[in-house]
Amino acid sequence: MGYGSNKKKRGEELSAAGWESIYCSLVLILVAFFALLVSYSTIDGGKVTNFKRGYEGSSNNYSRGLSANRIVENPIYTGGTAIQPSISGISENEKASIASIMQSLKEYYKQMGLGEYVNIEWTHEGFKINFETNILFAPGLSTVNRESYPYLDQIITIALKNPFFIRIEGHTDDVPINNPEFPSNWELSTARSVNVLRYFLKNKIPAERLAAIGFSQYHPVKSNDTPEGRQANRRVEIYFQLQKKQGLNLYQGIN
Structure with missing residues (x-):
């Protein structure tokens, strides 16, 4: 135990x-x-x-x-006052020269009675010119009106003197289009921007400094619910982007 x-x-x-x-x-x-x-x-x-x-x-x-209905707002303008954006790689003198170019273009289009239909604004790349499409094209067509050639010639004069890369953007309203030439607003907006580009090419702007693109109805600047909004959304925007890397630094006006 x-x-x-x-x-x-x-x-x-x-x-x-x-x-x-x-x-x-x-x-x-x-x-x-x-x-x-x-x-x-x-x-x-x-x-x-x-x-x-x-x-x-x-x-x-x-x-x-x-968002297909997103309204594109311009961040460079506040309350109707133009604000010069921060653009890297250029001097204040060059920025002043670009401002002079913009002012001379504004004065020209105003003298031609287009002040209400052509807007010129700063961008973060340089500046842009916004044409309502009734200035350049007949409704539903993509051929550039002969009457509008002088308006584009002013741009050509600037482009031949200055080292800008030019991007042309076509935009429409949201009213559908469907015909043998343009099955949708994509084709119409693209054809319009390309035809402006072809006019620039014809007038000796180098092809490597040009680009064209169509955005259809998907980048409105105003609501498509009103006739005024749709008119504003039917537009061609021409962007002038600085090309400092090419070593060119002269920005000359129209004269």
Whole structure:
């Protein structure tokens, strides 16, 4: 009896010691795990915040880009006052020369009675001229009106003297078009911008300095719910982008 009792007692002691060892190991593992979590949150908290901000910004930009009825706002104009944007790589003197070009074009189109239909604005690339399409084209057609040649000739004079890259964008309203020549507004807007480009090519503007693109109805500047809004959305925008990398630095006006 004494031997058996002692054997049983030693077994219980060994069993208790084993559980204590396992328990201590488990506690150490849990402590290490929670320490790792605290360390991770301290180090990468900023990264998580930055990721969240970046994701939210990307989501907002993506949703804005998908909106077919999004109104394109000009960030360079506030309350009708022209603000010169920050354009890297050019001096203040060159910016002043570009401003002079813009002013001379504004005065010309105003003298021609087009002040209401032609807008000239700064962009972050340089500047742009916005023609309502009734100035350049007959309704539903893409051939440039002969009567509008002098208006484009002013641009040609500027382009031949200055190192601008010229991008021509065609835009329409949301009224559907469907005929053998233009199955949709995509074809109409693109054909109009390309025909302006062809006129520039014909008048010796180098092809490598030209590009044309059509946006159909998907970049309105005003609501298409009114006749005035649709008229404003039917437009051709001609962008003048600076080309400093070519080493040209003279910006000359019309005269």
